[in-house]
Amino acid sequence: MPTIFITGANRGIGLEAARQFAASGWSVHACCRNPGKADALKAIKGVTVHALDVGDFKAIDGLAAKLRGTPVDVLLNNAGMNARVELGTIDYERWAELFRVNTMAPLKLCEAFAEHIAASGRKLIVNISSIMGSITHSNGKWYPYRSSKAALNMVSKCLSGDWASRGITVISVHPGWVRTDMGGPNASVSVEDSVKGIKKLIEGAGPAANGRFYQYDGAELPW
């Protein structure tokens, strides 16, 4: 059975991904900041839960060492945060934190788990980005969040070139505007439908997908 490693899996898209992949018989390594409070995640059969704050890069190295020898077919970099700040009130400390969690941590996870991914059958890295990180689609506002996801897209694109020779596929995925704590109750896509689409993308993503930016429903997005 393939193995998926998911960050930010205690709620929202990450939790639903843990549910759907476990239900399909995948081996699921699910990370969250506080397993003591992750009852919904711990209740899913077939899931191994790890404590991980993705902003703690030593902890990422520690977990990679603990899992040495475990092939990881899919690294799902899902953990992310937002900042509701606008021009004139930008909180620069918060922006730096956003960059650490949304942009730097996904690449740190790729570096730390490179051997686990290279040793697997599928060799796939999925960075959960956002259409708000698309420069083509940008129409202003949301500077910290947009820039952190645009930079994550650059990470995906660069890594897709650098690791193509290792047979590793790297994609960015926009999950849709999803009804989670981040997306809010008025969002247009249910978490179940978003993850169904992301799962279908993951199951079908081979080398031809490398270096591309997709929406959860399979449509390709411009960078």
Ligand SMILES: NC(=O)c1ccc[n+]([C@@H]2O[C@H](COP(=O)([O-])OP(=O)(O)OC[C@H]3O[C@@H](n4cnc5c(N)ncnc54)[C@H](OP(=O)(O)O)[C@@H]3O)[C@@H](O)[C@H]2O)c1
């Ligand atoms: N919902 C949308 O409409 C939407 C649209 C585009 C992109 N996205 C992206 O989709 C991903 C998942 O979002 P969501 O909607 O599921 O959001 P969510 O419900 O707010 O969940 C965010 C998840 O990320 C985790 N997280 C945040 N900072 C972390 C850190 N430092 N270390 C480890 N985990 C951390 C949270 O853990 P805690 O519970 O510990 O805070 C939580 O599990 C994010 O990357 C987001 O940017 C969402």
